[in-house]
Amino acid sequence: MIQKAIEQVLANGDRAFVPYIMAGDGGLETLKATILRLQKIGVTAIEIGIPFTDPVADGPTIELAGQRALKNGTTLKSTLATLASFAEEVTIPLVAMTYLNPILACGAEKFAHDAKQAGIHGVIIPDMPLEERAIIYQALQQEQIALIQLISLTSPAERIKKLAAASEGFIYAVTVNGITGARSDFADELEKHFAKLKAASPIPVLAGFGISTPEHVKKFASFSDGVIVGSKIVDALANDDWETVEALVVASKQ
Numbered sequence: 001m002i003q004k005a006i007e008q009v010l011a012n013g014d015r016a017f018v019p020y021i022m023a024g025d026g027g028l029e030t031l032k033a034t035i036l037r038l039q040k041i042g043v044t045a046i047e048i049g050i051p052f053t054d055p056v057a058d059g060p061t062i063e064l065a066g067q068r069a070l071k072n073g074t075t076l077k078s079t080l081a082t083l084a085s086f087a088e089e090v091t092i093p094l095v096a097m098t099y100l101n102p103i104l105a106c107g108a109e110k111f112a113h114d115a116k117q118a119g120i121h122g123v124i125i126p127d128m129p130l131e132e133r134a135i136i137y138q139a140l141q142q143e144q145i146a147l148i149q150l151i152s153l154t155s156p157a158e159r160i161k162k163l164a165a166a167s168e169g170f171i172y173a174v175t176v177n178g179i180t181g182a183r184s185d186f187a188d189e190l191e192k193h194f195a196k197l198k199a200a201s202p203i204p205v206l207a208g209f210g211i212s213t214p215e216h217v218k219k220f221a222s223f224s225d226g227v228i229v230g231s232k233i234v235d236a237l238a239n240d241d242w243e244t245v246e247a248l249v250v251a252s253k254q
């Protein structure tokens with residue numbers, strides 16, 4: 001469903017726009033209104049972060065949002081239960097971003113089952129190497145949940161080939177070396193890097209990390225299939241600043 005949703009957007013001449021939000025930031029009771037409003041303004045899918053105590057890939061903005069969410073008691077379980085309570089109203093695919101630990105604590109099968117009920121169509125597990133995916137792969141397959149792979153800027157060609165062949169839904173192409181967070185500059189070689197990824201990949205290639213302005217969105221739209229925006233969206237939502245959110249989404253349209 002994720003791949004189809006992205007391909008539909010591309011067929012329109014637009015690029016995919018996937019906002020990242022932290023579940024429970026502002027309280028889980030706000031999750032429904034946030035998701036439905038993002039859906040209404042035309043995002044392609046939503047990446048939902050599950051707060052975790054040791055988020056090694058998260059930059060300061062996402063880490064702080066996670067701390068706020070943990071403080072008010074948000075867990076993997078309460079997030080999935082909340083999502084399930086309004087899943088019928090959600091027509092776009094949701095992607096869960098969670099570290100391996102909470103999944104293992106829950107149990108792979110139970111996680112996959114509850115995620116499906118919650119409307120989750122894909123997962124990103126940044127601390128699970130491809131070689132370890134057997135831990136969860138079958139359970140996800142059973143529920144038809146895509147396991148999305150991250151590809152870094154420094155991945156050698158052989159590795160890119162492997163990851164591209166294994167990824168499902170889309171490829172999460174990381175645009176910087178380092179952690180998440182808004183930035184102003186990107187490497188000059190990005191365009192070439194994306195050309196390589198697109199040549200290696202049978203599925204859409206989305207860019208994420210550091211994308212924080214409509215100009216960034218337009219830049220990446222010119223050589224990728226779409227963008228993922230995290231920190232800037234998390235900040236805007238914390239300030240109830242929907243104007244900023246909408247301007248980013250609009251930039252992904254033709």
Ligand SMILES: O=P(O)(O)OC[C@@H](O)[C@@H](O)c1c[nH]c2ccccc12
Binds near residue numbers: 062211
């Ligand atoms: O915040 P940024 O720089 O816009 O990047 C997206 C990112 O936050 C989101 O996709 C994400 C949050 N935590 C992660 C951990 C690993 C990979 C990706 C993520």
